[in-house]
Amino acid sequence: MKLLSAALVSSALIAGQAIACDLPTKPTLPDGSKAEMAEMVAGQQAVKAYQKDLGGYRDCVNADIDKADKAMKETKSEEEKAALKAEHAAAVANFNKAVEMEEKIAGEFNLAIRAFNAKKNK
Secondary structure, eight states: OOHHHHHHHHHHHHHHHHHHOOOOOOOOOOOOTOOOOOHHHHHHHHHHHHHHHHHHHHHHHHEEEEEEEHHHHHHHHHHHHHHHHHHHHHHHHHHHHHHHHOOOOOHHHHHHHHHHHHHHHH
């Protein structure tokens, strides 16, 4: 009974940690075809801050992944292992989503830069 209670507490702690990882809010990017240089610079700063925040989010999620890995190795209960595998899979999916979000914002800002430069060169 104590082992089951400890396993449930461990699982609750891991699940609680996943909630503690706050996904940053995506910044609004300037419309490169209409923006002034100051808006583009502010957009670049916002993208860099967002990328840094996403890195912190991934660090947090990675800690969740490590905790789930460790807990899976330590538990004997198949039920607990199944729950931990699901938590692990969810954390990996969150990590991958954050990578995709970073790639997407970089691509979107590059399009804004191209539009800005095209406007400037006309």
